[in-house]
Amino acid sequence: MPPERFYVTTPIYYVSGTPHVGSVYTTVMADVFARFHRMLGIPTFFLTGTDEHGEKAQLAAEARGISPAALCDEYSAVFRSLFARYGVSNDDFIRTTEPRHERTVARVLGRMHAQGDLYRASYEGFYCTRCETFFTDQAVRDAGDACPEQPVLHGKIQRLSETNWFFRTSKYAPELARRIEAGEMEIVPARRRQEVLGLLRDVQDLCVSRHRSRVSWGIPLPFDPEYVCYVWIDALFNYRTATGYLDDDAARRADDAAWWAHATHLIGKDILKHHTVLWGTFLLAMGEPLPRREFIHGWLLDERGLKVSKTQLAGAPAARTPGAEELLAVVGRDAARYALVTAMRGAEDAPFSWNLLRERLDAELANGFGNSVNRVVRMIHQSCGGRFPGLDVNSDVNADVNADVNVRAKVDAGARAAAVREAALAVPAAVRRLPDILDVHEVLGAVRAGVQEISLFLDEEKPWKAAKDPANLPRVGATLATALEALRLLSLGLHAVCPEKMAEFRAVLGLGAEPCFEPESRWGLLAAGAPLGQPPGLFPRFDDAKFAAAVPDAAPGAG
């Protein structure tokens, strides 16, 4: 039973610097999940956005002599533009500086305060402005020491004593642990669950404010305007603001509750604690259910994370991490999306280099699916007048198998055709399982296996050879029809990852850009006699010239 709704979120990204390719990874993964669900006809809401408050944005704005709001407008637009060019189909883009969100957070803070979940306390410690965090006396000895996290970038830390507002994390942690153990919130992959339970055994109350003399770019505490809200309550409740939590309009509130019951958060492993311990206790304090599911992925590793490879391929480009913009410029939108989605398996850290993605894109997209489409469509133009030959002919061929002398060969061919059909149907089957297990690799693995099966089939049937004798044309047509119909089914598995290219392919078949999963997931959709478009060059092989132009400091394929 597919869920009746799907609400998927990415973290909101902090407005500083150029977007990291890891942020694009998370966002593209969320987009792929969203597109699969939409294809299955499941109502889907996909949210991403930017996190805009805090000292860093404030200081960056001061340094440039502009207002924090202007700075946020600028950076937020950078993210929005990049995501758009990656084909990200988010339904909403939230900014924490929007009035709708500031209102939600103020209401949350007000209620927490009224319930006694927030209290004042003072503490003293070493503080790094750039990290916006306090460090222990053990990590740092004197004011004036360098920041232990980023000694060069962040420079010196300072001694600070502050009175602040704290949230009673410890009050709700045991209940949160019970609920996670009961499975109210699913943590994927499952091994992360015990990590979360471990974190919950040792929690501290959380500082949720900063004095406005130091940080003014934030949401004021409604009950103590001398302070602004510090990061996590502000950031995490974005997931509820967008759907209408605590809205004045009852219909909006009902809508929010309906979406929230099916929420899936995508996050990187670095913010696991914030999205489980903090977010979970905030929600419990508000009397709200936990998110349905959290999907935690690892990192894309740069060359520092890679073991130095002893066996660099001769002349191949150096293994440096592609940036978000370079990747798009070199391989194009859909291939870039495919490279990201296939980079990380099992949500485990994975190296991400030009060499690796080049090998994968050439093997799986160019030589695999792309080449298969090209050869089949071309042969239909050459041998069948550019019209879909029809699958019924195929069954005739299989039926008269026993009448022929060359029985074994034809039986084998029939079995091969059946194998092609089965392999093709495995793709929509994997797509149907995706909402349950969020396993894109199962789907893409089925696509690769399908391509392989088609290659074997064509190699066995040799339609290019058979077509030389007109008497063989029915069989040639049946072979090509089987292959093309299989490719159509495989494209359903690729659609969420490479939507533009699959739309091009579908146009060749005379189908609309967006697939309708029912009935398209069934075998035998294409009608005999339907005219086909010209073969599309779906996925060209890795382009050295483009690479050299976009990434001048790494020499590709020289030699």
Place this chain on the structure above:
RNA sequence: GGGCCCGUAGCUCAGUCGGUCAGAGCAGGGGACUCAUAAUCCCUUGGUCCCUGGUUCGAGUCCAGGCGGGCCUACCA
């Protein structure tokens, strides 16, 4: 310092309850084919499953310790 995770062929990774588990893809080598994007198909070379002990009839698989890498975290539970 503490918690957790990872360490399997040159590269990226599968290995479910301990019993063909020593595998796949890519890369490398040889052959075939020629419809196709120097493509595809067949065959093939590679491994101390990080190390050391232990449990067991039997361990990538479980246990202990160590080494290496990672994430989080802490004014020593």
